[in-house]
Amino acid sequence: MNIMKKLLFIPALIFVIIFSSCSDDSETAPVDLVAELDADSEAALEANYEDVDLIAEAGLAFADESGRVERDTVLECAEITHDKENKTLTIDYGDGCEIRGGRVLKGKIIIEYNERKLVPGAFRIITLEDFFIDEVQVEGTRTLTNISESLDDNLTFNIVLEDGKLTFEDGSTATRDADHTKTWIRANNPLNDEFHVEGGASGSNREDIRYEVEILEKLVFKRSCRASRVFIPVSGIKQITFGDNVAVINFGDGDCDNEVTITINGETTTHTVEPRGKRN
Known part of the structure; x- marks a missing residue:
């Protein structure tokens, strides 16, 4: 399948910053949830690093065939250098x-590797050098390790992001370190594949507010939802902690939509996610 048709299947985990305060006017007044819904930062981080993973895999697949197959469209303007002896691949988009x-x-x-991705124990270490996707600079080291016990199992990967950082065109930044386990649930029809994600992350959003994320119930991504431009989980629950505040984000019951619900101090709001980090 063309890599452009695969992009963003394991997209965006959503980061929500919520500031809460109690009303001074009435003891019975509801908590004032001033929802600075910064879905932008977290979703953009996930989307861009997923792109990096899949570009890397496209490059490795092309190199593995020694150029005997047509380049994927994400590689057609890149210069690819393959050091087979040292098992290093460089994908260079120049200026x-x-x-x-x-x-x-x-x-x-730049990708360092040992085996093909599907082999248990295989790893990829991906580093970025002055790398941009559109006007967003993407930094960090991404390590993917196949921790499956055998080829017969649903493939399971440990994915670690270190020193992740996005710098946006307006100069704002978002940072992230993450450690996730991703299980690939393969269907007879690849369009019905699912990815189940567990683990946690920490970082800062574009307002420089620190946060920690814990997945309470596994996040489920459906490949079939991409046709509807839904790149976020369709179900699962995660908890965001920032300072003394805790927000719980519920991704729903499996429908392909960009709606999430956020609960803090017993009050629930609904938000529609923008998975590319755009600001109005």
Whole structure:
């Protein structure tokens, strides 16, 4: 399947910053949930790092075939250098080039590896050098390790992001360190594949507020939802802690939509996610 058709299946885990205060006017007044719903930062982080993973896999697949297969569209304007002896692959977009679909990529993705991805024990270490997706600079080291016990199991990967950082065109930044376990539930029809994610993360949002994330119930991503431009989980619950505040985010019951509910101090609000970090 073309990599552009695969992008963002394991997209965006949503970060919500909520400030709460009690009303001075009445003891019975509800908690004032001033929802600074910064879904932008967390969703953009997940989306961009997922893109990096899948570009890296496209490059490794092309190199593994020694160029005997057609380049994926995300690689068509890149220079690919493969050091087989040291098992290192460099995907270089130079000063910037536009791939099919209109996105502009710039800089380098460097991958160190040992085996093919599906082999238990296989790993990829992905580092980024002056790398941009459109106007967003993406930094950090991404390590993916196949921790499956056998090829017969649903494939399970440990994914660690260290020193993750996005720098947006307006100069704002979002940071992230994460340690997740991702299980690939394969269906007879690949369009019905699911990805189940567990684990946690920490970082800061574009307002420089620190947070920690814990997944309370596994997050479920459906590949089939991408056709509806839904890149977030369709079910699962995670908890966001920032300072003394705790917010619980529920992704729903499996429907393909961009709606989440956020509960803090017994009060629940609904938010529609923008998974690319755009600001109005």
